[in-house]
Every structure is written in C-alpha cells, then in structure tokens.
Amino acid sequence: MSPTRVFVARLAGCSVFDPAGDKVGRVRDVLIVYRSDNSPRVVGFVVEVPGRRRVFLSIGRITSIGSGQIITTGLINLRRFEQRGGEVQVIAEVLGRKVVFVNGSGDATIEDVAIEETDQGEWEVTELFLRRPRTSASPFAKGHTTFARWEEVRDNEIDGEAQSATHLLATYEDLLPADLANALLDLPEQRMLEVAGELSDARLADVLEEMPESEQVGILNKLGDDRAADVLDQMQPDDAADLIAQLDDERGEALLDLMQPEEAEDVRMLLLYAPDTAGGLMTTEPIIVSSDATVAEGLALIRRHELAPALGAAICVTLPPYEPPTGRFLGMVHFQRMLRYPPGERLGTILDQQLEPVHASASAAEVARILASYDLVSVPVVDDNRRLVGVVTIDDVLDYLLPDDWRSHDDEPATAPYITTDTRPQQVVAPSATHRGRRHANGTSR
Template sequence: MSASRVFVARLAGCTVFDPAGDRVGKVRDVLVVYRKSDPPKVVGLIVEIPGKRRVFLPIGRVTSIGSGQIITTGLINVRRFEQRGGEVRVIAEMLGRKVLFNDGSGLATVEDVAIEETAQGAWAISQLFVRRPRTSASPFAKGPTAFTTWGEVREKLTAGEAQSAEQLIATYSDLKPADLANTLLDLPKTRMYEVAGELSDDRLADVLEEMPERDQVGILTTLGDARAADVLDHMQPDDAADLIAQLPEERGEQLLDLMEPEEAEDVRFLLSYAPDTAGGLMTTEPIIVSADATVAEGLALIRRHDLAPALGAAICVTLPPFEPPTGRFLGMVHFQRMLRYPPHERLGTLLDAGLEPVTADTSAAEVSRILASYDLVSVPVVDDNHHLVGVVTIDDVLDYLLPDDWRSQDGNDDVRRRAAARITLATGSIPLPGGTDEKSPVPGGRRRGRGTS
C-alpha cells in the first residue's frame, strides 16, 4: 500500500483504477465490522461503477491507496451491493455518531475516521477525529477537536435519540443531486429520512427530483406540512405536480394552500392536464423574452447558474405579457444560433421558422416523435389562442419513456430492454412484434400518475 493511514472522509469520491489504469468507478463509503475487543475491521469499499450501481470491493483486492486514487487487482464483482448484518458503513452510519470518553471527560461527535493497514491487505480503524461540545454561547463557536483511539471511547447509545446527520451531509456536499439521491437510496430507510430532514430546502428539492416517486412520497410524509410546502416551492413546477399527484388528495390540497401562491398556481395549472399529454409533461418556467431583446441579453439569461441545461438550449420569444400564458408566441431562438450573431442583434430576427409548437393536448408519444425526428432539446407548448404555456424538454420525455422503476434498478438489462421498447414504440422507429402499429401511442403505465382535469 502507498499509504498506511487514510481518513475515510477524504476517500469519498476518489477514483478507483484497475492495474491497466482504466477507471473502474468512485469510492462512496468504507465498510467495517465490529470486533469484541479490537478496533473495527475494514472488510471493503463501496464503489459506484458506471450506471450508478454500487458494488462491493473487498479490501484484499485493493493494492494501493494514495494521491487521491485507489488501485485494484481488476477483479470486481458487479453484483449490486447489499449490506449484511453486522456490517457498518463508516460515512453513512458512523460519522456524526456520539461517543463517550472512557476517562469520564465527556461527550464528543465523530467527524472523521482513520483506517490503517495492520498487515498485508488487512485494514482496521486506528483513530477517530472527534469534536467536543462547544463551550461558548456564541452561535458561531465550535467545540474543540481531538484525535483519539477506538479503545479510548465507547459509543453513546440512547434509545430514541436520532443520530446526527450533519457530518454525513458535509461529506457529500460536493455531490450532484442525482449522485446524492443515489447515495441516500442506499441508506437504511430511517437513516435516509433523517439525512433528508437535515438537508436545506433547496438541496432536498433537487434531490427529490432525482428519486423514484415512492421514495419521494416516503420522505415528504416524514416532513411537517410547512417544511414540505417549502421544499415543494423549490422544486420545478412539473416535478412538484408529479409528487403532489401521488399524495392523498386531502394532503395535496393542504400543501398547495401552504405553498407560495405563485408557485402553487403553476402546480395547479399543470395538474389540470392529462399526464400523457404535452401539458402534463411541460414545465412552465422557460426563458421568455420580447422580440426586441438582444443576443447579449439572451445569453445573459442562459448563464444563470440555477437554469437547467435543457431550458438553456433555446429562448422563447413572445408578445407581452412574458409569463405563461404569455402573449402570442412568435418562435424560439436556439443557443447555438445566438452565438453566430453580434451581441446587439435582435432576437426577433433569429427565430427558427421551421419549428412548430405543439398544443397542450398533444399526446406525449407525438411530442417524443417530434423531439427525436428534429433532434430537439425542447419544444414549445401553446394553448388554443397560440399563447405560450410552457415547454417540454428532453428530460421530461425521458422520464415519461423510461419504466417506472428505472431509478431503482440502475444498470439492469431488463430495464434497458423495456425502456428501448417504449422508446421504439413512442418514436415509431420500427414496428413491434405482434403487429403493433408504429404510430400507436405509448401503452401502459408511466412515471407520472396524476389524473385528467
């Protein structure tokens, strides 16, 4: 090994390579088992491989740890990781845990754990980095830190006391929402709900948008109504509408009443459309400008850090007002087209004349065909008076086409086959076996479940 002592929090996100130098995946946690008298023994790493699948890498197959990377023997079982009884995940379950010093000097919180090589290919916990309670009344003060060995402390186990999730959240602060969602889904349910409850409203909103609906509902039911409404306010309106549609009608109405009026209005508007139509798939927050806006102004709007990439691919041009439902829809200007013109050019002169909007009652299958046929990232949606009411983006369509359980079965061949079948049927690429008409709408269930108006 190139390092004899490593702090686990620093291992999170480290790249794992095989002996040939090819990237295998990234470390997401370290797995240990407790022993009667000796410090916990490291049994392996939890590694995320392509496809967001978490697999187990035995510590004996790790040949080198150092310089932010891990080298393996190249032999990895790609079976999805399942935690066994007696196994403990250091980052997910040990960080943030309370411990008592055996000398009676008080309580501390585990902030990091050092593992050390004890023999060739054998590792164990050697040190804990802990923080004692703060001694100052200042809200900005932090308690003193210390290094201690496993034998100098014991865990504080109090029935009914929730384990702190703050350290776990800090460790995963740099994860993208999809990766953090995947991390939470790997935790035991009670731990997942605890960590979700500690996330900020906007961070939790981003994470919920990346989760299967059953887990979204599970987390939302653990939140009080006021907190749940605040989280829904931070979600994209179409995602919030999908989630509310899965709740009992009474609670859904309660949450809508508690949401910000403007956000609730967008969600109610989306809930009025059938789930398998453009209106049911669209988002009501595209970039909308007047025909007199310049290329410089359009590019400035696209640069917003909180804007989804699919929404930044094109700008909608309408007559006033510029909030859905807008004035008459004039057209869209694609991002690449703006880059070809000087900053002072008016967007009204750069409209894509060949792009026709769809109506809110256009079937989802037809929207899918349009996006696929014309290589579009988004398509505008108008009402009967040609007023812009929203846009359907490619990620909305993918959520529709993929099977309901695609998030929870990452990398599963059966999921890919079913997804391919639905995409083929929706886009009309080839006729399906059994004489199915290539123009038939997409059959069966879907991710969204709200009813028609």
C-alpha cells in the same frame, strides 16, 4: 503513528489505481462489520467508478493504502454496490454518532475513525477520534477532542435524536444532484432521512427531482409543512406538481397554500392536466420574450447559470403578457440560429417558421415523436387560443418513457476488464447493524 494506520475521513475522495497506475475510481466510503468479541473489521470500500456507478471493492483486493491513494490488484466487481445486512458504511453511518465512555467519564461524538492493518490483508477499526460536548455558552466554542479505543465507548443514541450528517455531507459536496440522489438511495432509510433533513432547501429540491416518486413522498412526509413548502418552491413546477399529485388531497392543498403564490399558481395549473399529456409533462418556466427583443438580449437570457440546458436551447416569442398563459404564441428561436445573426437583430424576424407547437392535450407519445423526428430538445405547448402555457423538454419525455425503476436499473457493462466475484463475508454478529437493502422505485427491497 503506524504507517498502516489511516483515518477514514481522509480516504473520502481518494483515487483508486490498478497495478499499472491507471485510475479505476474514487473512494466514497469504507465498509465494516461489527464483531461481538473485537473491534469492527473492514471488509472493503465503496468505490465510484466511471459512469458514476458505485461498486464494492473487497479489502482483499487492496495492496496498498496511503499517500492519498489506494492501489488494487486490478480486480473489481463492477456490479452495483448493494449494502448487505450487518454491513455499516463508516462515513455514512458512523461519523457523527454519539457515544458514551464505559468508564463513566461522559459522552462524545465520533468525528473520525482510524483503521489499521493488523495482519496481511486484514484491517480493523482501532481508534476513534472524538469531540467532547462544549462547556462554554459561546457560539464559537468547541468541545475538546480526544482519542479512544473502540472497546472504551458504546453507543449513546437517544430515541428521536438524529445523527449528525455534517461529515457525510462534506463528502457529498462535489456530487451532481442525480449522483447525490443515488448516494442517498444507497443509505439505510433512517440515515437517508437524516441526511436529507440537513440539506439546504435548494439542494434537497434538486435531489428530490432525481428520485423515484415513492422516495420523494417518503422524504417529504418527514418534513414539516413549512419546510416542505419551501422545498417545493425550489423545485421545477412540473416536478413539484408530480410530487404533490402523489400526496393525499388534504396535505397537498395545505402545502400549496404555504408555497409562494407565483410558484403555487404554476403548480395548480399543471395539476389540471393528465400526467400523460403535453400539459402534464411541460414546465411553465421557459424563456419568453417579445418579438422586439434582440439577439443580444436573447443570448444574455440563456447564459444564466441557473437555467437548465434544455430550457436554454431555445427562446419563445409571444405577444404580451409574457407569463404563461401568455399572449398569442408567435414562434421559437433556437440559440444556434441566434449565433448566426448580428446582436441587434430582432428575434421576431428570425423565428423558426417550420416548428409547430403542440396542444396541451396532445399525448406524451405524440410529443416524443415530434422531438425525435425534428431532433429537438424542447417543444412549445399551447392552449385552445394558441397562448403559450409551457414547453416540454426532452428530459421530461425521457422520464415518462423510461420504466418506473430506471434509476435503479443495473445493466451489466459490455466490457468489464476488472470483474471478479464478490468476496464479502456472510457471517456478522451485530443485531444493531441491520439495514435494509437497496430500494427500488416501487419501494421494495431485496
């Protein structure tokens, strides 16, 4: 095998270094353009740099590929990556695609793509690693694998049949929900929907919570009612309520009927409040205990792995019942305060007497002022009878205060030691390789 021949799937996650040996980022994909008279040409890499920003690294800025790492000239364009028309991401859009052999010997699925340096600084796709359909009915059987040159196959996409996202999801496995949401938003719309459809219910719920509302609605509208309800069950009630509020009344009510009764009840309660009030911003799943609960019990509750950090910062103490709307709200105990007392101390004796709850009708601006004034990460919300109905956390307020397109807002870095200009070519000749640009929160493209 030629030393300059590399398989793309093995590059996913590889470190990128500058000439001094300092790590610049990590490879997330390889960018190619189709050519009518030859194999696709590699134009660069999608690289994740510190700050989870995805940028374009031109193939001309790469001096070495191999041994699990990539060496650059040290010049990188730090503007956020935007896929241009005609460009194709190999891992995101090629792996898992079905092809048919031009000699009539059947079809196969692309499992990997080999790129090779054909001239100094020039790389192109030279070979495909393919898997044939299995011939046995056994669930453990796999089709045999083979290699083929690019010109020996052609696309065999069937209308309505989704491209497999197995390989792509493997490269996304280590991403946090917010980063995975950004990665999906960088994909062409159809590919984004295919990948979203193959995520587990819990993973998709986490990702939807980090997406603009227009994209949330677009994905949910592509799911069947049963699957959509399962995903909504996995979302935080306030996020699920915000999403359902964007749907038409008929489908929103249908999904609520299919959700778990307890989850649907929380969402229905949240939908009663205006979105710019404490009731509209709050979550209905804080930690709630009785005044007789001990410090040891409280600390055990906030140690739960699935608990969001903002919700684990304090515990609410109420009279029974202990599900919103609870009995009369007595107060909150912050986790730092619990650490200062013995394990057997009752939480009712160490309440924060200075923190007053906000009414469910309080404005979002008022809630923001309270959080900022007292350096809080959450504030309790009560109704007219001082029953606890939820808590507003700092992330809920930030989502409200930030502009609608904050997830796609791209401020230039204050210092950019590796900045250069974008050197991608403008000419491409593959009409089938047209993709929409990066989407923004308002659903537009550019």
